[in-house]
Amino acid sequence: MGPVSSPSARPGAAADGLSRVERKELTRQSILAAALRLAETGGLSAVSLRQVAKDVGIVPTAFYRHFDSIEELGLALVDEAFVSLRAMLRDVRSADPTFKDIIDSSVRVLTEHVRAQRGHFLFIARERFAGPAAVRAAIRHEIELCERELATDLARLPGPDAWASEDLYVLANLIVGAVVSTAEELLVAEGRRSAEDAVADRARTQLRMMLVGALNWRSRP
Known part of the structure; x- marks a missing residue:
């Protein structure tokens, strides 16, 4: 769409x-x-x-x-906000072989997408807590799809390939949570490039620190 x-x-x-x-x-x-x-x-x-x-x-x-209703219209807006972002992030993960490249490219893609689709992301940030029940549920579902897709891709990379599936999902949940938080911080930056750059730099550092710890994790037998 x-x-x-x-x-x-x-x-x-x-x-x-x-x-x-x-x-x-x-x-x-x-x-x-x-x-x-x-x-x-x-x-x-x-x-x-x-x-x-x-x-x-x-x-x-x-x-x-x-x-059929304003609520259905809201669901269409949720769909449009997430579909292209998920596709772009999938492309990033399939193209880059290292964690560093994936982090850098993902933050860049996210920053560009929030900038280009600011209205959509303002809508998501507001409606995921205060919107109609069906819209809130749709946003949660899209975020969960992001987590499941990321967990699947993480399993193919060196390091977490021997992890338990539950541990992979925990890491994916942490990463997606950080990405959602970064998107909301980019909205607060209100298009000011210096502020956006600071948010992006902090996000890259946060994700790298998260992965340094994760790559030393060992799932229980």
């Missing part, structure tokens, strides 16, 4: 010459972008269907051609 279009997008803008399917997708992206904007102040729970429809410039009944 592609990223949400620019917040200025409207279904009527540049729609001439588009097919029916293309116009429908343009409207869907406009709805998602509107929801991100409207949720910035009071969260997704405070956003109404009518607000979104008015912001996009469609009648409320047209909303249901794309989403």
Whole structure:
């Protein structure tokens, strides 16, 4: 699934010459972008269907051609926030043979992705604790997927290859927790490059210290 279009997008803008399917997708992206904007102040729970429809410039009944509810719209935003990030981090782990390279590349990818998809990550940071129950559950599920995928990849690297699966998952949980915390710190940096660089440097150090200890760990027989 592609990223949400620019917040200025409207279904009527540049729609001439588009097919029916293309116009429908343009409207869907406009709805998602509107929801991100409207949720910035009071969260997704405070956003109404009518607000979104008015912001996009469609009648409320047209909303249901794309989403059954505001909650389903929120689930689509969660999906868009995580899918591309997980894919990029998988690529990093499959391409780099050393822990140092993986750490450096992962922090770089995360920093660039948070910068490019700031609205999505602000949404995730806010809704993972205060959002509707289904949205909170979806965010937890995506984070757990990240942990499981990382644990699988760690098992292929030298060092943890003889660990118990539970220990691999514990390490993956620690790493993903540090990554989530780093993403939230990057949001606080508010696009200031010097502050972002400081967060990234601290994240690299934290992950390296974590792995130095982990590589000396031995699972119980």
